[in-house]
Amino acid sequence: MNTNNNVYTVIYTTLIVVVVAALLAFVSQSLKGKQDANEKADTISQMLTAAQFGTKAEFQKIGNAAVLAKYAEEIGEAFTVDVNGNKVADLPLDKVFSPKELKRQNYNIKGGANKTGEPEIPVFVFKNGKTVVPIYGAGLWGPVWGYIAFENDLKTIAGAYFDHESETAGLGAKIKDDPAFQAEFIGEQPDFSQANVFEIVKGGAPAADGKSLVDNKIDAITGATMTSQGLDAAIDTWLGAYAKYFQTAAPAKECDMPCCQDGGECENKEVEE
Numbered sequence: 312m313n314t315n316n317n318v319y320t321v322i323y324t325t326l327i328v329v330v331v332a333a334l335l336a337f338v339s340q341s342l343k344g345k346q347d348a349n350e351k352a353d354t355i356s357q358m359l360t361a362a363q364f365g366t367k368a369e370f371q372k373i374g375n376a377a378v379l380a381k382y383a384e385e386i387g388e389a390f391t392v393d394v395n396g397n398k399v400a401d402l403p404l405d406k407v408f409s410p411k412e413l414k415r416q417n418y419n420i421k422g423g424a425n426k427t428g429e430p431e432i433p434v435f436v437f438k439n440g441k442t443v444v445p446i447y448g449a450g451l452w453g454p455v456w457g458y459i460a461f462e463n464d465l466k467t468i469a470g471a472y473f474d475h476e477s478e479t480a481g482l483g484a485k486i487k488d489d490p491a492f493q494a495e496f497i498g499e500q501p502d503f504s505q506a507n508v509f510e511i512v513k514g515g516a517p518a519a520d521g522k523s524l525v526d527n528k529i530d531a532i533t534g535a536t537m538t539s540q541g542l543d544a545a546i547d548t549w550l551g552a553y554a555k556y557f558q559t560a561a562p563a564k565e566c567d568m569p570c571c572q573d574g575g576e577c578e579n580k581e582v583e584e
Contacts, residue, residue: 348375354407355382360472361458362441366490367472379405387438391431394420396555399431408433410456410474413447420552432552441469444553448545451537453477455486455545459496465561471496473542483538495529501546502527503554511543 356370356378364385370378389402408416416432418425435443440463447456457473471493473486485492501509510528531539550557 350409351407352378354409357472357474358435358443358458361460361470362437362443363470385437388436391433392556394430394552396559402433408445413445413456417447420548430552446545446549448541448548450475450478450541451483455542465557466500468496468499478538482535485532486542492532500527501550503557507547508550509546511539
């Protein structure tokens with residue numbers, strides 16, 4: 312065969328492309344199991360970090376097997392709920408939602424063109440009483456997601472951890488890299504009765520006597536306006552979808568008024584919910 316003609320060049324190029332594609336496909340399939348295991352362990356470590364069982368750096372050091380063991384030791388129950396707050400189904404305790412699965416449910420929550428069904432969003436309840444739920448949305452350059460943990464009252468944030476695909480290093484990437492930003496969420500209380508369930512705004516919450524008030528606002532990241540707004544929208548979208556669940560599942564406070572202590576009914580009905 313004449314190696315200088317165009318036919319030979321086309322055939323040779325085609326064969327090289329086919330062989331390389333086959334090799335890449337083989338390598339990808341060979342590594343898929345390990346990639347899935349890494350993604351699952353990473354997701355679990357983010358949930359455990361939000362629930363204050365340790366830091367992300369600590370979980371990275373101990374390895375996948377130890378992370379899975381810690382999760383198995385601490386998780387109490389897992390299930391999905393719909394936007395009306397109704398429990399849909401129990402989840403296997405080793406089942407976690409990857410960012411890809413959160414993306415699909417994000418479409419369902421927003422009801423857009425890519426909607427694939429009714430939202431079925433996960434709830435993870437740990438044995439220490441903390442409840443963890445995910446959030447997902449769009450940052451400046453790509454998806455952002457994370458996990459928010461609530462105290463037993465299902466009103467107060469116990470911790471949070473966020474991640475991203477491609478936010479700007481030193482700016483938007485601080486949602487993941489800056490523990491101080493994530494710590495701002497601790498002790499805050501989303502307002503599930505409002506469209507803006509939680510707000511990330513410049514200046515954050517108002518202050519009194521030098522201390523930040525318990526509020527549903529925290530300070531945005533300086534120089535990362537678009538990422539902050541994207542994370543804010545993601546939190547509003549997802550916590551808004553969980554609103555009825557949190558409102559109905561939250562434990563009622565015991566009435567400490569004298570009429571209640573006597574076993575009677577309070578005429579003014581000022582019994583705390």
